[in-house]
Amino acid sequence: MAVSAKARSSAFLERASVEARFHDVDPVYAETRDIRTLGFVLFLLADCILFSSFIFAYLYLRTSAPVWPPVVDGKQIEHLDVAFGAMNSIVLFGSGVTMHFALESWKNLKKAAFNFWIVLTIALGLGFLSGQAHEYLSAPMTWTGSSFGASFFTLTGLHGFHVFAGVVFLTVLAIQANRGVYTGSKYFGLVAGTLYWHFVDVIWVLLFFLFYLW
Amino acid sequence: MTAALLERTIALIGSLIVGGTATLQLRNEWPVGGLAADVTKLLLGLMILGCVLALLASLDILGAFAS
Numbered sequence: 611m612a613v614s615a616k617a618r619s620s621a622f623l624e625r626a627s628v629e630a631r632f633h634d635v636d637p638v639y640a641e642t643r644d645i646r647t648l649g650f651v652l653f654l655l656a657d658c659i660l661f662s663s664f665i666f667a668y669l670y671l672r673t674s675a676p677v678w679p680p681v682v683d684g685k686q687i688e689h690l691d692v693a694f695g696a697m698n699s700i701v702l703f704g705s706g707v708t709m710h711f712a713l714e715s716w717k718n719l720k721k722a723a724f725n726f727w728i729v730l731t732i733a734l735g736l737g738f739l740s741g742q743a744h745e746y747l748s749a750p751m752t753w754t755g756s757s758f759g760a761s762f763f764t765l766t767g768l769h770g771f772h773v774f775a776g777v778v779f780l781t782v783l784a785i786q787a788n789r790g791v792y793t794g795s796k797y798f799g800l801v802a803g804t805l806y807w808h809f810v811d812v813i814w815v816l817l818f819f820l821f822y823l824w
Numbered sequence: 825m826t827a828a829l830l831e832r833t834i835a836l837i838g839s840l841i842v843g844g845t846a847t848l849q850l851r852n853e854w855p856v857g858g859l860a861a862d863v864t865k866l867l868l869g870l871m872i873l874g875c876v877l878a879l880l881a882s883l884d885i886l887g888a889f890a891s
Contacts, residue, residue, distance in 0.1 A: 647860045648859060692886075693832045693835065694831050696832070696835035697831040697834045697835045699835075699874060700834070700835050700839055700842055700878050703842045703846070703875055704841075706846070706867075706868075706871050707849065805864065809867060811867070811870075811871050812867050812870040814874070815871065815873060818874065822881065823877060823881060
């Protein structure tokens with residue numbers, strides 16, 4: 611009974627501490643938050659332009675080729691495995707949903723739930739990268755053998771690098787969050803991490819369509 | 825059950841779950857204002873589109889299956 615009362619008291623104090631942090635609004639942070647968000651969105655737009663350059667190069671190569679996938683040594687390259695691509699895409703899209711849950715958990719001061727969702731997001735991101743590695747090993751073309759292979763490996767490699775960077779980003783965010791860097795009112799890093807992860811998801815939507823479905 | 829059929833089944837079930845959850849998240853995010861929320865809405869909407877593409881691919885409506 612005494613232990614239970616002590617545990618309740620401890621839980622109450624912890625909750626009060628979290629709520630105190632939630633109401634601790636730093637005026638400088640509040641003023642610069644929107645500017646930071648704008649800066650991060652501009653960074654994502656710059657990244658969009660980088661991907662656009664490669665995507666337009668792919669579109670040019672594809673539309674100027676007489677047949678697609680191209681013919682190499684008298685034999686047409688096989689289409690990519692759509693079933694596997696769809697499954698791997700869902701792994702990545704699922705990680706976008708779990709990252710959104712992680713941010714919402716943090717906003718609602720549910721730290722245990724936040725930890726669960728962000729770890730699940732990182733695991734799904736690593737799962738997607740493993741799927742990409744499998745795809746590379748079983749791809750019916752090479753990087754240097756055809757314009758299809760060059761486009762595929764360059765664009766999905768660039769995207770894979772972004773996913774890897776995102777996994778590192780989210781890992782750092784999880785460590786920072788557990789060390790008390792973010793509070794209930796100051797969590798720009800988590801917002802930036804969520805936006806970045808959604809962005810990586812959306813780029814894959816386009817790549818999935820271009821390489822697997824079109 | 826072949827590997828391709830298993831992958832299609834996972835993609836089908838996954839796209840329904842992920843797409844449905846993302847739609848609910850978008851609906852909850854809809855009344856929120858601000859740049860971050862607006863960008864999130866856009867990105868969630870595009871992700872739902874991705875789920876629809878994966879769903880159509882898993883049903884063999886889009887794309888050419890390898891086996």
